[in-house]
Amino acid sequence: MSTMAMYSGEVFRKDAEVQEEIIYKILGLHPCIINYLGTDDNGQIMLPLLRNGNLFFYLTSHPDIPLPTRLTWAIEIAQGLVHLHARDVIWADPHLGNVLLTDDYHAVTCDFGLSVHNVPYYYQFARGPPLIYLCPLGYYGASPRRVDIFGLGVILFVLLSEKFPFHEDLRPSVHQQFGVLQKHQRICLNGGSYDTLAPSLHPYFDVSTSYIPQQMLCRQNCKSHF
Numbered sequence: 001m002s003t004m005a006m007y008s009g010e011v012f013r014k015d016a017e018v019q020e021e022i023i024y025k026i027l028g029l030h031p032c033i034i035n036y037l038g039t040d041d042n043g044q045i046m047l048p049l050l051r052n053g054n055l056f057f058y059l060t061s062h063p064d065i066p067l068p069t070r071l072t073w074a075i076e077i078a079q080g081l082v083h084l085h086a087r088d089v090i091w092a093d094p095h096l097g098n099v100l101l102t103d104d105y106h107a108v109t110c111d112f113g114l115s116v117h118n119v120p121y122y123y124q125f126a127r128g129p130p131l132i133y134l135c136p137l138g139y140y141g142a143s144p145r146r147v148d149i150f151g152l153g154v155i156l157f158v159l160l161s162e163k164f165p166f167h168e169d170l171r172p173s174v175h176q177q178f179g180v181l182q183k184h185q186r187i188c189l190n191g192g193s194y195d196t197l198a199p200s201l202h203p204y205f206d207v208s209t210s211y212i213p214q215q216m217l218c219r220q221n222c223k224s225h226f
Contacts, residue, residue: 007035007037007048009048009049010048010049011037011046011047011048011049012046012047012048012049012050013040013044013045013046013047014044014045014047015044015045016039016043016044016045017113019112019113019115019116020045020111020112020113020115021039021045022117023089023112023115023117024036024045024112026087026089026117027083027084027087027089027112028087030080030083031076031079031106031108032076032077032079032080032083032106032107032108032109033080033083033084033108033109033110034047034048034050034100034108034109034110035047035048047110048102050100050101050102050103050108051103052100052101052102052103052105053100053101054096054097054098054099054100054101055073055096055097055099055100055101055107056095056096056097056099056170057097058101059096059158059159059162059170060170060171063162069105070159070160070162071159071160072106072107073099073106073107073159074155074156074159074160076106076107076108077099077107077109077152077155077156078152078156080107080108080109081094081109081148081149081152084109084115084148085145085148087117088117088118089112089115089116089117090115090116090117090119090123090144090145090147090148091109091112091114091115091147091148091151092114092115092116092125092127092128092129092147092148093111093112093113093114093115093127093128093129094129094133094147094148094151094152094154094155095129095130095133095151095154095155096155096158097130098110098111098129099155114127114128116144119144120144121143121144123144125144125147128147129151130177131174131177131178131180131181132154132164132165132167132172132177132180132181133150133151133154133155134150134151134181134184135147135149135150135151136150136181136184136185136187136188136189137185137188158170164180165180165183165184166179166180166183167180
């Protein structure tokens, strides 16, 4: 039975891009990836209509989300990215606007219009995520996965601290995002190391185990992937 035949909810339709449709088929079903329902008679991609919207909108409109919930979302996003990379897919557009909340408030990764499959090292990405998520050029070369891993790092930072790196809140202007990108680039060029967690984030990691101990194994699996 097809995925569409098993789905009884509302459907969101978007103009199909050949590459995105291919990526959805490569990824298959995964609890942390939005379900691909196929294409309709007009060739549009069909996806579940998730009325809770994207995670960036939800975070900015709900300022008091408990830390355990944010940690759960962080793990679900990481799980989704692990699945992408296991299928040799590079998301290439990692940001909170490309994460949706299901009706029962779980995070699912979506929007693979910029994604690529089975690309070589030193692949040149024509486009990418918003500036504040953009991987500095100095990190390119080791693996095209770096683009996703850096963007995931920004996403995790936001979910833990409720602000963007080098910014005081969740609403940086384009000019401010460019400034953060420049800071990331300078750190990279100066040989900056991220082996030590910033002290400001210690409290969040100290409490994460007690809040969601059932996710510990998942966290270890995600960390071993990266």
